[in-house]
């Protein structure tokens with residue numbers, strides 16, 4: 234199963250939101266100013282959200 238963690242102490246939220254733009258599966262969305270996980274089950278573990286985050290706030294892992 235995919236596990237996605239967003240560290241909101243590091244995440245710049247709506248001021249950045251790079252991960253939302255790059256995610257091909259629309260897993261991440263904005264809830265007000267905050268980046269939240271919308272549909273974790275759609276995640277393909279491509280890790281582009283991790284690559285693009287300037288703050289290492291997003292961690293995606295396969296925790297099977």
Ligand code: SF4
Pocket residue numbers: 237255256257258259260261275276277278279280281282283293
């Ligand atoms: S790993 Fe890929 S599919 Fe999963 S949330 Fe990140 S960008 Fe979206």
